[in-house]
Amino acid sequence: MVARERLVPYLFLLPALSLLIMFNLFPAIATLNESLHANSLSSNRRIFVELENFQRIFNDPVFWKSVRVTLLFSLLVNPIQVSLALALAILANQKVRGIAFFRSIYLLPVAVSINVTTIVWGLMLDSNAGLINGVLRLLAVPAQPFLTAPTHALWSIIILATWKGVPLWALFFLAGLQGIPDSVIEAAKIDGANRWQLFSRVTFPLLRGVLVFVLVADTVANFLLFAPVLLLTQGGPQLSTNLIMYETYRRGFVYGDLGGAAAMLWVMLLIVFIVIGFEFLLLRNR
Amino acid sequence: MTEQTRFLTTEAGRRQRIRIRHRQALLEQIIIYVLLIFTAVLMIVPLLWAVAASFTPNEKVFEYAYPFSWRAFLPVEFTLEAYRNLFARGFSRALLNTFILGVTVVVVGGLINAMAGFAFARFEFWGKRFLFIFTILVTFLIPVDLTAIPRYILVRELGWLNTWQGLIVPGLASSLVIFLFRQFFEEIPQDLIDAARVDGASWTRLFFIIILPLSTPVLITAALLLFLSQWDSFFWPLLVAPRPELRVVQVEISNATAEYQTLWNQLLAGSMLAAIVPILLLLPFQRYYVRAITGSGLKE
Numbered sequence: 001m002v003a004r005e006r007l008v009p010y011l012f013l014l015p016a017l018s019l020l021i022m023f024n025l026f027p028a029i030a031t032l033n034e035s036l037h038a039n040s041l042s043s044n045r046r047i048f049v050e051l052e053n054f055q056r057i058f059n060d061p062v063f064w065k066s067v068r069v070t071l072l073f074s075l076l077v078n079p080i081q082v083s084l085a086l087a088l089a090i091l092a093n094q095k096v097r098g099i100a101f102f103r104s105i106y107l108l109p110v111a112v113s114i115n116v117t118t119i120v121w122g123l124m125l126d127s128n129a130g131l132i133n134g135v136l137r138l139l140a141v142p143a144q145p146f147l148t149a150p151t152h153a154l155w156s157i158i159i160l161a162t163w164k165g166v167p168l169w170a171l172f173f174l175a176g177l178q179g180i181p182d183s184v185i186e187a188a189k190i191d192g193a194n195r196w197q198l199f200s201r202v203t204f205p206l207l208r209g210v211l212v213f214v215l216v217a218d219t220v221a222n223f224l225l226f227a228p229v230l231l232l233t234q235g236g237p238q239l240s241t242n243l244i245m246y247e248t249y250r251r252g253f254v255y256g257d258l259g260g261a262a263a264m265l266w267v268m269l270l271i272v273f274i275v276i277g278f279e280f281l282l283l284r285n286r
Numbered sequence: 287m288t289e290q291t292r293f294l295t296t297e298a299g300r301r302q303r304i305r306i307r308h309r310q311a312l313l314e315q316i317i318i319y320v321l322l323i324f325t326a327v328l329m330i331v332p333l334l335w336a337v338a339a340s341f342t343p344n345e346k347v348f349e350y351a352y353p354f355s356w357r358a359f360l361p362v363e364f365t366l367e368a369y370r371n372l373f374a375r376g377f378s379r380a381l382l383n384t385f386i387l388g389v390t391v392v393v394v395g396g397l398i399n400a401m402a403g404f405a406f407a408r409f410e411f412w413g414k415r416f417l418f419i420f421t422i423l424v425t426f427l428i429p430v431d432l433t434a435i436p437r438y439i440l441v442r443e444l445g446w447l448n449t450w451q452g453l454i455v456p457g458l459a460s461s462l463v464i465f466l467f468r469q470f471f472e473e474i475p476q477d478l479i480d481a482a483r484v485d486g487a488s489w490t491r492l493f494f495i496i497i498l499p500l501s502t503p504v505l506i507t508a509a510l511l512l513f514l515s516q517w518d519s520f521f522w523p524l525l526v527a528p529r530p531e532l533r534v535v536q537v538e539i540s541n542a543t544a545e546y547q548t549l550w551n552q553l554l555a556g557s558m559l560a561a562i563v564p565i566l567l568l569l570p571f572q573r574y575y576v577r578a579i580t581g582s583g584l585k586e
Contacts, residue, residue, distance in 0.1 A: 006411070008489045009409035009411040010405075012405035013405045015401065016398040016399050016402035016458075016464060017417065017421050017459070019455065019458055020421050020422075020425050022440070023437055023440070023455070024433070025424060025425055026436070027434075027436035028433045028436075030433075030439075030440075031432070033436075091321055091322060094322075096315065096319070102325075102326055104569060105326045106325070106326070106329055107568060109329055111564040111567075111568040111569075112333070112561045112564070112565070113517070113518040113520070113564070115536045115539055115557075115560070116561045119540075119553055120332045122543070123339075123550060123553070123554070124335065128348075129351060129352035130348075130351060131354065133352055134351045134352035134353055134354030134355075134358070135354050137352065137353050137354065138353070138354055163328070171579065171580055172579075224429055226521060227520055227540070230540070231540055245431070258439070265432055265433075265435065269432060
């Protein structure tokens with residue numbers, strides 16, 4: 001009886017944990033293993049090739065271009081999304097009539113999948129006859145090659161990712177803002193703090209934890225962005241939107257070089273860690 | 287008396303101060319509403335246009351967008367042509383597939399994640415901390431897309447490519463959902479469990495008859511997260527189940543961008559069908575969803 005009793009928690013854990021170990025933990029470890037092996041989609045033979053996969057991708061100019069594009073994208077999209085998300089959260093935290101209605105509207109982009117976002121924005125950003133160019137024409141601005149010029153395409157991806165991303169991250173800031181006790185705000189007001197002082201000296205420092213979380217989580221999410229590139233630009237024009245995640249997919253599943261793709265994922269993981277390290281450094285408590 | 291002291295001390299000055307304060311408050315309200323409406327328009331315009339265009343004859347979709355006309359937001363020549371053609375193409379198959387996938391993962395995944403959460407919340411056992419850190423925390427921190435290649439190879443070795451198992455099984459266990467269940471079950475009073483144990487209830491009985499019926503809020507949250515994760519999943523089904531009969535909604539609408547390139551109203555109709563389900567689920571249950579995702583991120 002007692003021995004059976006001891007088994008109970010393990011039996012409760014068994015189904016979920018064995019699946020997690022098999023399909024999540026094991027693949028995480030195997031990614032490294034994979035990057036050291038030659039493997040192809042067509043055959044099951046595996047050869048240990050040491051660092052050959054890494055050498056191959058490091059000698060590939062397309063890969064380096066992809067790293068540069070990904071870093072540029074990360075440098076642009078994350079600060080834009082995080083600051084707009086904070087601004088939106090402050091706006092959605094105003095205690096005015098009808099605010100619940102506005103918050104529901106702000107939830108719409110969160111509910112819509114990235115594929116739907118991509119399709120709708122892709123058609124709106126059409127270089128010839130898209131809605132955005134239609135509106136620009138009203139303002140006497142010439143039609144822009146949003147998805148067809150190397151100067152514009154990355155920005156188009158930033159715009160659509162931002163439309164979907166900002167309301168999501170704003171939810172976290174809003175939760176943080178609502179966690180600040182009213183008494184703290186009141187006390188600062190009684191001490192004569194004006195609006196800017198209230199934000200910069202009270203609200204913002206209290207949101208630091210949320211800010212770090214959102215910045216890191218947003219950075220990771222944007223490194224994984226894949227669908228807009230696949231559906232709209234296929235990395236082009238002239239590789240200007242060839243983000244690493246897409247390059248990995250192309251290498252692994254279009255060209256069948258899974259070893260190279262796995263090696264690329266490792267390099268990407270390393271880049272993610274370096275960027276997150278920088279972000280922590282930037283936001284560390286002074 | 288100077289101008290300034292009169293303003294500060296007399297009755298007329300007091301009224302003037304109140305007036306100024308009122309005017310400031312009013313101005314502030316106006317600015318807030320202008321910003322609220324402006325951002326709401328930014329969020330809603332793409333969807334409004336997409337909905338209107340999906341009810342518009344295909345050749346008119348771009349006519350009203352460029353040059354821009356208000357008709358872009360109102361389907362004046364209302365037609366169900368896009369939806370009819372979409373279903374004639376077999377879009378209902380993708381919808382059905384995704385529902386089957388979502389419901390299976392909600393039922394089976396919800397159950398096994400709840401059991402694991404319960405074990406972590408209410409039992410003391412050898413290896414608990416180790417198991418928690420190395421399975422739940424580690425898998426929570428590593429994004430699944432980053433490890434897709436070995437998972438793909440594993441599923442291929444199992445012979446599960448282009449099968450329901452390949453789609454469903456890897457998505458059942460979720461460290462986030464286990465985490466949420468654990469937090470909820472930790473709050474259940476020990477007395478309740480002791481009382482049931484004294485009455486001779488087995489752990490299984492206790493879990494199914496007493497604990498689960500008490501757990502509606504966390505069950506709603508878990509169901510919502512699991513269903514939406516399957517409804518939105520794209521990368522994994524794209525890799526493991528390219529067979530047309532197994533296509534899910536997100537894969538179907540993405541294929542549509544290549545397969546029926548210039549049938550814009552159908553493309554948008556499919557997108558709106560893909561969007562309406564999560565919207566209808568999220569709006570009434572937003573409280574559960576928001577608390578779950580923000581709570582998981584912000585608790586340190």
